[in-house]
Structure formats: C-alpha cells, structure tokens
Amino acid sequence: MKTLTGKDLAAAIRAQTQAEAAAGVQPRLAVVVATADEASLWYVRSIAKAAAGAGIACDVVDLGPGAAPDQIAETLARLSADPQVHGLMLQTPLPPGASAQELAAAIDPRKDVDGANPLSLGRLAAGLPAFPPATAAAVLALLDHHEVELAGRRAVVVGRSTVVGKPLAHLLLDRHATVTVCHSRTRDLAAVTSQAEVLVAAAGRAGLIGAAHVAAGAVVIDVGTNPTDDGGLTGDVDFEAVSGVAGALTPVPGGVGPVTTALLLRHTARAANLP
Numbered sequence: 001m002k003t004l005t006g007k008d009l010a011a012a013i014r015a016q017t018q019a020e021a022a023a024g025v026q027p028r029l030a031v032v033v034a035t036a037d038e039a040s041l042w043y044v045r046s047i048a049k050a051a052a053g054a055g056i057a058c059d060v061v062d063l064g065p066g067a068a069p070d071q072i073a074e075t076l077a078r079l080s081a082d083p084q085v086h087g088l089m090l091q092t093p094l095p096p097g098a099s100a101q102e103l104a105a106a107i108d109p110r111k112d113v114d115g116a117n118p119l120s121l122g123r124l125a126a127g128l129p130a131f132p133p134a135t136a137a138a139v140l141a142l143l144d145h146h147e148v149e150l151a152g153r154r155a156v157v158v159g160r161s162t163v164v165g166k167p168l169a170h171l172l173l174d175r176h177a178t179v180t181v182c183h184s185r186t187r188d189l190a191a192v193t194s195q196a197e198v199l200v201a202a203a204g205r206a207g208l209i210g211a212a213h214v215a216a217g218a219v220v221i222d223v224g225t226n227p228t229d230d231g232g233l234t235g236d237v238d239f240e241a242v243s244g245v246a247g248a249l250t251p252v253p254g255g256v257g258p259v260t261t262a263l264l265l266r267h268t269a270r271a272a273n274l275p
C-alpha cells in the first residue's frame, strides 16, 4: 500500500506560488473571522504563517464571536471593493444566526479564493472558470501528483457539502470520472463505496470507512479532520484496517490538509494577476 502524503506537494505549490508572487504585484489575502473556536483560529494562524512563507500578505480581520451578520456582510463588501485585497475568505464557524452561504455571496467572485460564493459553485458546475474550494482542489491536486488516472474510472465521494462533496463531484466529472455521491441518507454505504476505484471520504465521521467499504487496490483520499481526545486529528478512514486493502491512502494529518492551505495561497497569487 502506498501512502499518499501531501507535504512534498504542498511545499512545491508554495515554492511555485512564491515565485509567482515575486514576479508580479504582491498578493494580499484577507481572512474574515467571527469565532472563538480554537480549531478554527488555529487554521487561520496556519494560513497566515504559510502566507508569510510564500511572500503573500495576509490580513486577519477578527470581528469577534459576537459579530452581527450585517457587520460581517459589510466587512466582506468593503474588502471585496478594496483594490489592495486580491483574495478574500470567510472563516467558519460563524455566530448563531449568520449563514456562511448567504454571507459568502458578498465576496467578489474574482477574489473568492476558497470558492465560497454560490456563484463560484454554479460556474464550476457549468464548467466555467472559477476558484474551486481549496479542499476540493487539493483532492484533485493530490490525485494528479500521484498520477492517479481518473478518466472512465468509478469515483465515489462520501459527503455532499457545498464546501467539499459537491464541488469535488464536479471537479471529478470534469476529469471524466464516473461519479457517485453518498451522504447520511445513503443506504448500505459499504455496498456503494466498495465499487469505487477512487474513494474520497469527506463526512467528518471518525473511522466511518473501514476495510469492508474499500475495494482491493482502490485509491482512498481521506478529507476528514476529526479531533481526538488527546488533542490530535484523525480522518474518516480507519487507516490501519484500510491500509490492508487499499492500493493507496492519504494520512491524516499530513495528506489533504497541507495541500489545501498551499492551494489557497496559489489561488490568491492567481487572483492578484487576473487580467
């Protein structure tokens, strides 16, 4: 079984992004935050650190966990209109009563580097240029990096969220895979997933995918990031059980996560140099 790590790929994307950033106008990413959730704040700090390493300016606009939806919408509209800002993302979770999908409509699609505006998902579904959510793009980047063939192959995505499952299904369709999307109402999940030649788990349920869910030799990408009792992270895939069946499998942490952050920065550098 091959372990599909993401660290080398992430480093290569960051180096390429740094070169792109140095060649043109310095890209600037703004991240709007309205939460006290420690895991979310940790992720924002890791984006800021990676941005600094890639020559990208990063402004964290922290409105605090008590921010009103109007205040968040006004901030996004102001940053969307600011010519100094090239990439804009709204970090979740948000305060009660604030809808990420409704608020993300205030992000200029040309700055929507994490594909959160519903227009971006619509354009993606229509096969038009758009920034896909960085996580969905990271799955494709990992598959490409490890030279996994997609055309004509059976791909199964577990999870149908607008940030991961749905955009990923469109990206896989664009690459001519035969795509099935499973979700919490899917009956007999293992019967469907065990047909997959490429299986992506993005449900947010630790250990959901066991050996019985996986076909011999399948390529398995684990998007899940579930907190463990000891303060660590674990995926949706039971790594030990599945590594005895799969042909290739991503680890958590160290698989999709680092590539996601690197692609967010690449999207920002590209947004800064859009014609």
Ligand code: NAD
Binding pocket: 135, 158, 159, 160, 161, 162, 163, 164, 165, 182, 183, 184, 185, 186, 189, 202, 203, 204, 205, 208, 223, 224, 225, 226, 256, 257, 260, 261
């Ligand atoms: P979500 O809660 O919005 O969606 C989960 C999806 O999984 C839903 O469509 C649901 O129907 C499906 N699901 C839930 N339980 C299921 C079950 N028992 N069987 C089949 N399907 C089931 O979550 P999300 O935002 O899409 O995130 C999914 C996971 O990916 C989470 O663990 C999240 O932390 C992780 N994530 C990782 C990255 C990264 O960069 N690595 C980025 C974003 C999200």
